[in-house]
Structures are given as structure tokens and as C-alpha cells.
Amino acid sequence: MTREADPVELGVQLLARLEHTELPLSDVVDRIETISTHPETTRAILEEAEKRGHITREGDTVRPTGGQFLSFESDVVERDGDFECRRCGASLSTGYFMKLEAGEHGPFGSSCIRKVTGRE
Template sequence: MAPDDGAPTRTREETVALGVELLDRLEDEELPLPDLMDRLETVTTSPAVTREVLEEAERRGVIEREDAVVRVHGSGFVRFDSQVICREGEFSCRRCGAGITTGHFIALDAGELGPFGSSCIRKVTGREE
């Protein structure tokens, strides 16, 4: 039996909205583009959708791109006490692919993102490099 990755099926618009909200919640003030892309790959691996997320985030003033550096002008951060939900089960981490028994999910207005392992949740939110 394949592990449940916990990822619901989303429309393209929902995926873009989730990606923009994730960027809006990053704790980093500035990121190299490859690091930002690593975070966005938790939302989508489609280059076209990733481009839409970046364009929409830039249009809304969430990010500013210059060369290979992205400045984040987010409105907040992920609150671990109220926005990170832990569930027990058999999951695959959405970031690294490792098998995990405790999935950490980020509850955002645009939807839920996860599951992540205990170290990947910190990397995705910018709490750990």
C-alpha cells in the first residue's frame, strides 16, 4: 500500500493561491532563488504553475525579484502553536520524500500544505536553514 501523502487535488488557481500564501508567510527577509524554489516545490513541481506563483506574489507585493535573489515582504509567519497541525499515520514528507509517521501540516487560508517531517516543516517555514 502506498503511503498517504495527504495532498488533496487542487485546481491551478488554488495551487497558485496556496503558493502565494506560503511565500507571504516565510520568515526570511531575503532568499537565494534556488532556496525559494525548494520551498515552492512543496506546493507544485510544475514550472508553469511555479512561474504563476512567482508572478502573482510579485504583483501583490509579497516578493521582489532581483537577479537570483528574492526579497520577501510577507505579512506574517506560520504560527506553530495554531497553524501547524500534527497527525499520526503513514505519510511521505512532501519536501524530502522520507517515510514519516507524524505528519506536520500547515493550515493556511488558501488550504492545507503537507505532510512534512519534523525538520522539513522548519525548513519550509524558514525556521531552520
């Protein structure tokens, strides 16, 4: 049996790997909602990421500070199968999964994985 990843840890690790100089808070919440839509979990992820120094927040602006971006060659796994995108809900025959220390996060479609990681 596979242990479910802790959503707060997964969210903190996701925010630590964002590829932006700054983002509106609403865009950051969009990414967190691929993990959890619970307001308490979202708040806990933001607070823990800030506490660990992965992001800074000023009003509605979030600035990632880590610079440890996901590598599509080694940190994103592509799998064929019958999936539903965690971001947009689309049916997928190929899913993209992020490999984070807390666990895998996905599946995402080809455009959503770029959006979530900040490549788009």
C-alpha cells in the same frame, strides 16, 4: 469530497509567510516544489506573489515583504499516521501540515517543516 487547493494560491500564501529577510531564488523554488514541480506553475506563483506585494525579486534574490509568519501553535497541525514528506519523500509516522487560507499544505517531517517555513 474535499476540493483540491489551487496550487498557485497555495504557493502565493506559502511565500507570503516566509520567515527570511532574503533568500536565493533556488531556495524559494525548493519551497514551491513542495506544491508543484511544473515550471509554469512555479512561474505563476512567483509572478502572483510579486504582483500582490508578498515578495520582491532582484536577480536571483527574493525578499519576502509580508511579515505574516506561520505560528507553530496555531497555523501548523501535527497528525499521527502513515505519511510521506512532500519535501524529501521520507516516510513519516507524524506529519506536520500548514494551515493556509487556500487549504492545508503537507505533510512534512519535523526538519522539513522548519525548512519550508524558514525556521531553519
